[in-house]
Amino acid sequence: DSGVTQTPKHLITATGQRVTLRCSPRSGDLSVYWYQQSLDQGLQFLIQYYNGEERAKGNILERFSAQQFPDLHSELNLSSLELGDSALYFCASSVRDEGIEAFFGQGTRLTVV
Amino acid sequence: DQQVKQNSPSLSVQEGRISILNCDYTNSMFDYFLWYKKYPAEGPTFLISISSIKDKNEDGRFTVFLNKSAKHLSLHIVPSQPGDSAVYFCAASEIQGAQKLVFGQGTRLTINP
Numbered sequence: 001d002s003g004v005t006q007t008p009k010h011l012i013t014a015t016g017q018r019v020t021l022r023c024s025p026r027s028g029d030l031s032v033y034w035y036q037q038s039l040d041q042g043l044q045f046l047i048q049y050y051n052g053e054e055r056a057k058g059n060i061l062e063r064f065s066a067q068q069f070p071d072l073h074s075e076l077n078l079s080s081l082e083l084g085d086s087a088l089y090f091c092a093s094s095v096r097d098e099g100i101e102a103f104f105g106q107g108t109r110l111t112v113v
Numbered sequence: 114d115q116q117v118k119q120n121s122p123s124l125s126v127q128e129g130r131i132s133i134l135n136c137d138y139t140n141s142m143f144d145y146f147l148w149y150k151k152y153p154a155e156g157p158t159f160l161i162s163i164s165s166i167k168d169k170n171e172d173g174r175f176t177v178f179l180n181k182s183a184k185h186l187s188l189h190i191v192p193s194q195p196g197d198s199a200v201y202f203c204a205a206s207e208i209q210g211a212q213k214l215v216f217g218q219g220t221r222l223t224i225n226p
Contacts, residue, residue, distance in 0.1 A: 002156060042202060042216030090156055104156030
């Protein structure tokens with residue numbers, strides 16, 4: 001158990017819909033990272049928050065957004081969903097802003113039908 | 114553009130023998146390299162890392178070798194155990210920060226008893 005909690009574990013939704021994925025980082029970790037893993041692909045970095053503020057952006061679509069709340073949990077919002085958004089979405093956390101050894105949650109498997 | 118490549122999708126090794134997982138990269142600016150291990154229905158778990166100032170890092174049964182001139186790194190597991198059966202991801206970063214990690218596609222390692 002990495003200490004990073006993601007909910008829900010599975011999500012099935014229709015095209016055009018909007019979903020919210022939730023992540024609780026390890027106790028004491030200030031950085032939260034979101035990654036997307038599509039079929040047979042490596043993990044792609046989406047976005048990072050550090051202590052409530054956006055720190056870095058990767059290949060995140062405009063239809064996607066995220067935020068980190070005062071209690072440090074984070075939410076990833078995906079809207080106007082398309083079939084190609086079906087993927088595993090991982091959240092990771094680390095203590096520092098530049099923590100190379102991030103701890104990953106179990107992931108949320110999103111299926112868009 | 115795949116900056117980090119794991120060309121073997123799968124590898125099968127006899128228990129007790131050496132497992133060698135390979136990874137190639139194209140970006141000469143990468144300074145930090147990591148290996149993550151992933152079991153089904155779990156998030157990736159950090160295994161071992163190496164910075165570009167070293168060519169070898171060892172942690173118990175796991176050793177990572179870095180050949181900067183060939184832009185190649187490898188993970189050696191000796192001796193291999195059944196519990197090592199998992200998907201192994203190679204990742205690289207230009208800076209010491211998980212927000213910039215670029216992952217390979219993964220290699221599924223199966224250890225046969």
